[in-house]
Amino acid sequence: MTTAQFYQNGFFGYSQEQDFFIGSIWHIIPIVLMIIAILLIYKYRKQIREFKYESTIRYVLAFVMMIVEMSYFWRLLYVGSQGKYPDMMSYLPIQMCQWGLITMIFTITSKNKKLFSINYYITLLFATIALIYPIVILYTGPTYYRYYQFWLEHILPIVCVFYLMFVHGMKPDYKGIFRTLYVIVPLVILSVIANSKIPMANYLYLTMKVPFIPDNQWIKIPILILITAILFHLMYFIFYKIDNRKKL
Numbered sequence: 001m002t003t004a005q006f007y008q009n010g011f012f013g014y015s016q017e018q019d020f021f022i023g024s025i026w027h028i029i030p031i032v033l034m035i036i037a038i039l040l041i042y043k044y045r046k047q048i049r050e051f052k053y054e055s056t057i058r059y060v061l062a063f064v065m066m067i068v069e070m071s072y073f074w075r076l077l078y079v080g081s082q083g084k085y086p087d088m089m090s091y092l093p094i095q096m097c098q099w100g101l102i103t104m105i106f107t108i109t110s111k112n113k114k115l116f117s118i119n120y121y122i123t124l125l126f127a128t129i130a131l132i133y134p135i136v137i138l139y140t141g142p143t144y145y146r147y148y149q150f151w152l153e154h155i156l157p158i159v160c161v162f163y164l165m166f167v168h169g170m171k172p173d174y175k176g177i178f179r180t181l182y183v184i185v186p187l188v189i190l191s192v193i194a195n196s197k198i199p200m201a202n203y204l205y206l207t208m209k210v211p212f213i214p215d216n217q218w219i220k221i222p223i224l225i226l227i228t229a230i231l232f233h234l235m236y237f238i239f240y241k242i243d244n245r246k247k248l
Helices: 003-008 025-043 045-050 054-079 096-110 113-132 145-168 175-197 217-247
Strands: none
Touching: 025 045, 025 113, 025 145, 045 054, 045 145, 054 096, 054 145, 096 113, 096 145, 096 175, 113 145, 113 175, 113 217, 175 217
């Protein structure tokens, strides 16, 4: 048995049949743990802020996120996609959640306010969608490494957003909506090119059928960007509605 076969058939591989189901207990548990972590950060925000080694907490979070993201590609080198030969070209780092995590590594260490706004919009929207509908782990349930890597990859940036809000009082700004869109548009362009050049590629899930939206990319992509901009505005107004209520 080769090294690749060993990893494909074990903890780092894939199940032969679907072993993760949306809405199951193994879907709910990570989300509940994330909510508990966020509530604990809120409850002990003052103690964390005054903690002598508070900066160490942020650097540890950044380091863990870096390892989690790198391990995804290390695994592909040995295992590939769904037990097939490694195909790194189909997994270039141009997915939205990947960039949310990468930029969060810089944000959590630098406490950069402009980067925080970008993370607020990208992470809370796209990572939350991924948590609600985690279709990429249908064949890697709780007995596989990919299951844990997926949840850490999406939960840690969300937790970091709330950490920076509660502990350091950081807030999203309105201009951050447009800065975030400036980040998204080049990723969309790269994804369109990659999807057209790489067989079976589906970056940003642009080739996936979306209900009530035409499949024609020249029509679908502007509509999706418009919907994203509307959701960013909604996120902005929800935050400031809650923030203003706390000040009353």
